[in-house]
Amino acid sequence: MTGTPHSRHANAFHAQANDALQDATLKKALRNATDLFAERRSAAIDAVPDWEALRDHARKVKDATVARLDHYIEQFADNAEKAGATVHWARDAKEACAIVTKLAEDRGAKRLVKSKSMATEEIHLNKALAERAREPVETDLGEWIIQLAGETPSHIIVPAIHMTRDAIGQLFVDKLGIPPSNEPKTLAAHARKRLRDHFAKADLGISGVNFGVAETGSILILENEGNVRMTTSMPKVHVAVMGIERVIPRFADLEVFLRLLPRSGTGQHLTTYQSILTGTDNQAKSAMGQGPEEMHIVLLDNGRSKIAVDEKMRETLACIRCGACLNACPVYQTIGGHAYGSVYPGPIGAILTPQLAGMHEAKPLPFASTLCGACKDVCPVKIDIPSLLLELRQRAVEGDGKQAPAKRGFFELLTWRMWSWFMRNPTRYRFATALARLGQRLPLLQKTMPPMAAWHSTRELPKLAKKSFRDTYRKAKKESNG
Amino acid sequence: MNVALFATCLGDQLSPDAVHATVTVLERAGCNVTFDPRQTCCGQPAFNSGFWQEAREVARHFLDVFGDAEAIVAPSGSCTAMVHRFPDLFRDEPEMRERAEQVAHKTFELATFLVRELKVTDLGAKFAGRVGWHDACHGLRELGVKQEPRQLLSKVEGLELVEMKTCESCCGFGGTFSVKTPEISTAMLDHKLDELAMTPIDVLAAVDSSCLMQIRGRLERRGSPVRTMHLAEILASQ
Amino acid sequence: MSDARKAILAALRQEPTTHVPPLPEVMTSAGGPTVPLDDRIRTLTEILAKLGAPVDVAADMTAVSTRIREVLAEHGATSLALSDAPLVQDAAKELPDSIEQFAHDADREQLLRSNAGLSTAQCAIAETGTLVLVAKDERHRLATLLPDLHIALVPASRLVATLGDGFAQLASDGTSPDSPTITFVTGPSRTADIELELVVGVHGPKALHVVIVMDA
Numbered sequence: 011m012t013g014t015p016h017s018r019h020a021n022a023f024h025a026q027a028n029d030a031l032q033d034a035t036l037k038k039a040l041r042n043a044t045d046l047f048a049e050r051r052s053a054a055i056d057a058v059p060d061w062e063a064l065r066d067h068a069r070k071v072k073d074a075t076v077a078r079l080d081h082y083i084e085q086f087a088d089n090a091e092k093a094g095a096t097v098h099w100a101r102d103a104k105e106a107c108a109i110v111t112k113l114a115e116d117r118g119a120k121r122l123v124k125s126k127s128m129a130t131e132e133i134h135l136n137k138a139l140a141e142r143a144r145e146p147v148e149t150d151l152g153e154w155i156i157q158l159a160g161e162t163p164s165h166i167i168v169p170a171i172h173m174t175r176d177a178i179g180q181l182f183v184d185k186l187g188i189p190p191s192n193e194p195k196t197l198a199a200h201a202r203k204r205l206r207d208h209f210a211k212a213d214l215g216i217s218g219v220n221f222g223v224a225e226t227g228s229i230l231i232l233e234n235e236g237n238v239r240m241t242t243s244m245p246k247v248h249v250a251v252m253g254i255e256r257v258i259p260r261f262a263d264l265e266v267f268l269r270l271l272p273r274s275g276t277g278q279h280l281t282t283y284q285s286i287l288t289g290t291d292n293q294a295k296s297a298m299g300q301g302p303e304e305m306h307i308v309l310l311d312n313g314r315s316k317i318a319v320d321e322k323m324r325e326t327l328a329c330i331r332c333g334a335c336l337n338a339c340p341v342y343q344t345i346g347g348h349a350y351g352s353v354y355p356g357p358i359g360a361i362l363t364p365q366l367a368g369m370h371e372a373k374p375l376p377f378a379s380t381l382c383g384a385c386k387d388v389c390p391v392k393i394d395i396p397s398l399l400l401e402l403r404q405r406a407v408e409g410d411g412k413q414a415p416a417k418r419g420f421f422e423l424l425t426w427r428m429w430s431w432f433m434r435n436p437t438r439y440r441f442a443t444a445l446a447r448l449g450q451r452l453p454l455l456q457k458t459m460p461p462m463a464a465w466h467s468t469r470e471l472p473k474l475a476k477k478s479f480r481d482t483y484r485k486a487k488k489e490s491n492g
Numbered sequence: 493m494n495v496a497l498f499a500t501c502l503g504d505q506l507s508p509d510a511v512h513a514t515v516t517v518l519e520r521a522g523c524n525v526t527f528d529p530r531q532t533c534c535g536q537p538a539f540n541s542g543f544w545q546e547a548r549e550v551a552r553h554f555l556d557v558f559g560d561a562e563a564i565v566a567p568s569g570s571c572t573a574m575v576h577r578f579p580d581l582f583r584d585e586p587e588m589r590e591r592a593e594q595v596a597h598k599t600f601e602l603a604t605f606l607v608r609e610l611k612v613t614d615l616g617a618k619f620a621g622r623v624g625w626h627d628a629c630h631g632l633r634e635l636g637v638k639q640e641p642r643q644l645l646s647k648v649e650g651l652e653l654v655e656m657k658t659c660e661s662c663c664g665f666g667g668t669f670s671v672k673t674p675e676i677s678t679a680m681l682d683h684k685l686d687e688l689a690m691t692p693i694d695v696l697a698a699v700d701s702s703c704l705m706q707i708r709g710r711l712e713r714r715g716s717p718v719r720t721m722h723l724a725e726i727l728a729s730q
Numbered sequence: 731m732s733d734a735r736k737a738i739l740a741a742l743r744q745e746p747t748t749h750v751p752p753l754p755e756v757m758t759s760a761g762g763p764t765v766p767l768d769d770r771i772r773t774l775t776e777i778l779a780k781l782g783a784p785v786d787v788a789a790d791m792t793a794v795s796t797r798i799r800e801v802l803a804e805h806g807a808t809s810l811a812l813s814d815a816p817l818v819q820d821a822a823k824e825l826p827d828s829i830e831q832f833a834h835d836a837d838r839e840q841l842l843r844s845n846a847g848l849s850t851a852q853c854a855i856a857e858t859g860t861l862v863l864v865a866k867d868e869r870h871r872l873a874t875l876l877p878d879l880h881i882a883l884v885p886a887s888r889l890v891a892t893l894g895d896g897f898a899q900l901a902s903d904g905t906s907p908d909s910p911t912i913t914f915v916t917g918p919s920r921t922a923d924i925e926l927e928l929v930v931g932v933h934g935p936k937a938l939h940v941v942i943v944m945d946a
Binding site: 083 | 734747871909910924933
């Protein structure tokens with residue numbers, strides 16, 4: 011194995027991908043998962059006659075929102091506070107972690123529980139809390155398994171898809187001391203029991219946010235297990251970490267996104283639970299006393315504002331994290347999430363990570379694609395991922411006017427310069443291709459020169475025709491002209 | 493209809509038979525086909541690699557060669573899709589962009605040209621064999637090529653079209669991707685080709701020489717008896 | 731205003747957008763063709779059946795109480811947490827003493843110990859098989875979450891056809907901005923996190939039973 015979870019990095023993509031390709035168990039699990047989700051998605055959307063209209067509409071809502079993100083995020087914050095939440099703003103990961111850590115420390119929180127949140131993974135919140143306060147217990151079954159294993163998630167929807175039931179069973183035996191079992195039902199039952207205990211004693215619950223409604227200051231969180239409801243109901247304090255791009259303008263807009271997200275991700279009409287939280291119980295007209303006393307929302311920028319003002323790349327922020335692109339991507343299907351070495355894998359990861367973390371931290375990712383476009387086909391908000399990948403490639407190679415190119419080796423530049431010189435002139439083109447035909451007579455050259463050797467490692471090399479089309483066409487034309 | 497043939501660099505150098513077949517097919521469909529020998533390449537390899545300056549240099553030459561054509565037809569979905577991206581490539585040069593838009597509008601992939609523009613589906617072709625169709629990605633997703641090749645193949649006498657479950661699955665070529673990440677490229681292709689074990693065919697066909705090159709290379713390495721053919725070669729068969 | 735807030739808003743305002751796309755009108759499935767109650771009940775039942783949640787129709791309160799008793803017996807439940815809804819209070823009155831009842835203001839321990847929870851739903855959506863629980867209107871947040879079994883009484887008049895109708899219902903109830911929690915419940919809790927094998931009953935209730943109350 012190339013890396014332990016915390017040493018995986020986007021820049022080590024190739025090695026990580028090769029590791030994944032050697033893992034037969036992973037390959038099978040990935041194929042099963044992606045096939046299943048793709049099938050279910052297909053079946054679910056076939057039953058929705060106005061699917062395309064929904065996609066178009068959702069995209070329009072997102073476009074309008076991102077174009078005025080400052081307005082909507084401010085409206086959200088103000089309304090959330092009117093409803094009784096405390097809103098915090100975090101420019102970057104460090105600031106966000108500091109805010110949450112301070113909240114935990116100030117409230118003397120000894121036991122923390124957490125539901126699944128990509129944003130909290132992005133900022134490495136668990137690590138920060140472990141250092142200063144106390145590491146929160148993940149409560150989503152897949153995330154808890156990952157946490158016990160010291161692993162990172164490999165899929166947005168099913169984080170532990172890369173682990174077999176045997177591996178999970180053994181993990182539970184090792185970490186929880188349960189009698190041996192590899193039955194998912196039994197393992198889940200153990201998880202329920204253990205995590206109930208954590209929920210009951212937790213002082214503080216941390217969640218993510220799927221959508222934040224500007225009009226009302228509400229947050230909506232989707233789930234299947236019930237751990238979000240527990241995390242956001244049981245402890246006295248609830249902290250929600252929300253990327254600023256999660257805001258949508260109106261409460262009524264939730265309907266469209268609820269129609270699109272579950273079907274796209276898992277093929278469900280709706281996930282088992284949606285929790286729409288607005289302020290706290292204690293602020294409601296009648297004191298309910300059945301939920302947290304405090305709600306904190308941490309608004310996270312961490313590079314999103316930069317994307318928002320980038321006209322070409324702005325549609326990246328339309329993403330609703332459904333996971334459909336992962337399931338559709340033939341590259342992801344083959345190598346899985348860990349290969350990408352970033353919190354966000356697959357097609358969305360390939361465009362998001364270089365922008366959030368910077369191209370220098372994720373050079374291979376925009377190139378980890380054949381630009382097949384399967385992701386664009388399934389994206390519920392029609393993000394044109396292939397075009398964004400091309401844009402990022404151009405910036406990686408030619409710079410973006412602000413930063414020096416991240417990926418532009420001297421040799422590669424020379425190659426393309428030469429290529430262009432030969433290709434833009436018919437005489438030079440004919441010369442170069444004649445040379446290539448000559449070179450073909452030297453099989454050793456063919457099989458050892460890097461690009462050819464790479465090809466030859468798995469495929470028979472193509473043969474340049476003895477005579478090109480233009481030579482034979484000219485001859486044929488000459489003959490027919492007499 | 494006057495058609496300026498864009499052979500594509502791969503077609504010209506690697507699959508001249510497919511390009512000849514393309515001429516035959518277009519002539520049979522009633523076109524007057526010309527081939528301007530000044531043509532070279534559409535610039536896609538450089539473009540996909542992020543070297544847009546170099547891609548523009550080659551694209552400019554393309555526009556010079558084909559600027560006055562009535563219709564430009566290429567036996568390739570990916571090259572056609574690249575030409576359709578020329579306007580974006582020249583986004584910072586208004587005049588070039590204008591020219592690019594004009595040329596892009598009249599550049600067609602073979603199957604789409606026959607079926608949508610000429611409204612021709614029957615070319616009097618005869619080809620006996622079980623043929624599996626590969627929906628090459630650029631053609632499928634950027635140009636919407638899906639029904640057209642099937643309509644054309646359905647009119648070929650003796651041909652049995654076999655729909656593959658993985659017909660839309662990427663072959664893994666992706667230009668330099670095929671040699672920069674050869675393992676992933678091959679793994680993707682194997683997923684597609686594994687279906688052949690359950691779905692026997694004689695020929696795997698597509699309208700893109702790049703895909704066919706990738707597929708052929710792997711089929712040969714796997715010792716498979718399945719051949720590859722370009723759509724034009726099948727349509728030109730008698 | 732905090733420094734971070736200022737900085738983030740300033741960053742967002744850095745480059746004025748050349749063209750701001752307009753926000754389209756809300757797209758909703760509300761107000762579609764009227765769907766008869768029978769069809770709504772049938773759709774709800776079919777969808778929830780696929781999720782393993784039975785749906786019954788009770789003509790009156792006697793039938794409701796009978797059904798509750800039966801369901802509790804099926805699940806071997808001997809304790810029941812109640813919400814504060816009048817419908818729930820009425821139904822609970824008819825239950826035998828052998829069922830230990832916890833009122834809506836019972837403490838955590840008791841709620842965690844209850845085998846079952848009884849509540850109504852402020853709305854139910856046939857199209858998706860969803861119950862809508864509005865905390866402002868009924869104290870059922872924990873009674874519908876902690877016990878293994880959740881029995882939901884749905885007044886027939888509150889069963890709407892589509893998701894959009896559900897949102898419209900919330901808006902017309904004046905609910906949206908006020909309730910601290912609105913929970914959409916579609917079946918019992920589930921996960922497929924282990925090898926994609928479906929397991930029903932994780933953190934939320936393991937079983938959901940819906941009783942549609944006619945006349946209510």
